[in-house]
Amino acid sequence: MTPSDARGMITSELQAGESLQWTGTADASRAAISALPAMLFGIPFAGFALFWMTMAYHGTRTVSRSSSPLFSVFPLFGVPFLLIGLGIVSAPLFAYFKALKTAYAITDKRVLVITDGRARSVKSYTPADIVSVDHMERAGGTGDVIIRTNGVIQQRNSISQINVSLLGVSNVKDVARLALNLHSQRT
Numbered sequence: 001m002t003p004s005d006a007r008g009m010i011t012s013e014l015q016a017g018e019s020l021q022w023t024g025t026a027d028a029s030r031a032a033i034s035a036l037p038a039m040l041f042g043i044p045f046a047g048f049a050l051f052w053m054t055m056a057y058h059g060t061r062t063v064s065r066s067s068s069p070l071f072s073v074f075p076l077f078g079v080p081f082l083l084i085g086l087g088i089v090s091a092p093l094f095a096y097f098k099a100l101k102t103a104y105a106i107t108d109k110r111v112l113v114i115t116d117g118r119a120r121s122v123k124s125y126t127p128a129d130i131v132s133v134d135h136m137e138r139a140g141g142t143g144d145v146i147i148r149t150n151g152v153i154q155q156r157n158s159i160s161q162i163n164v165s166l167l168g169v170s171n172v173k174d175v176a177r178l179a180l181n182l183h184s185q186r187t
Contacts, residue, residue, distance in 0.1 A: 027168020046085025143172030
């Protein structure tokens with residue numbers, strides 16, 4: 001996505017009286033790198049599924065000759081696990097292509113993360129949502145801005161705080177300062 005495409009997409013989402021302070025696009029390579037830990041989990045997951053299917057095939061091949069042919073479909077029970085593992089291994093690729101269609105914006109009223117695709121996803125965070133703002137700067141002034149929100153996700157026995165990541169933005173200090181200014185407007 002070009003910066004002008006991102007700006008046009010963001011401008012269409014602005015509310016009346018809202019002024020745009022900064023726009024940017026996601027760095028697709030940074031998004032892919034952030035998904036590498038998931039991929040590392042997916043490799044043994046898919047590998048074990050493939051190993052299980054192979055062993056089940058060899059085990060049922062000798063049994064199916066002497067009994068019911070239904071045993072020959074037993075190895076296919078591993079296919080869903082193999083597909084899930086391959087999907088996890090592909091996480092960096094999915095993150096890369098999603099980032100190519102993601103734009104960020106900071107206005108005087110909120111932080112926007114807009115992802116275009118089959119359907120447009122618009123996530124908006126107001127000053128009341130922002131708990132803290134952190135940034136990591138790399139050489140050349142680019143980096144990531146991490147915005148911690150008061151939103152939580154509850155899953156079984158754990159609660160996780162929702163973090164908004166603006167990945168691979170240029171002038172990361174300025175962007176973090178704008179997000180902190182929004183945080184200071186918190187009532």
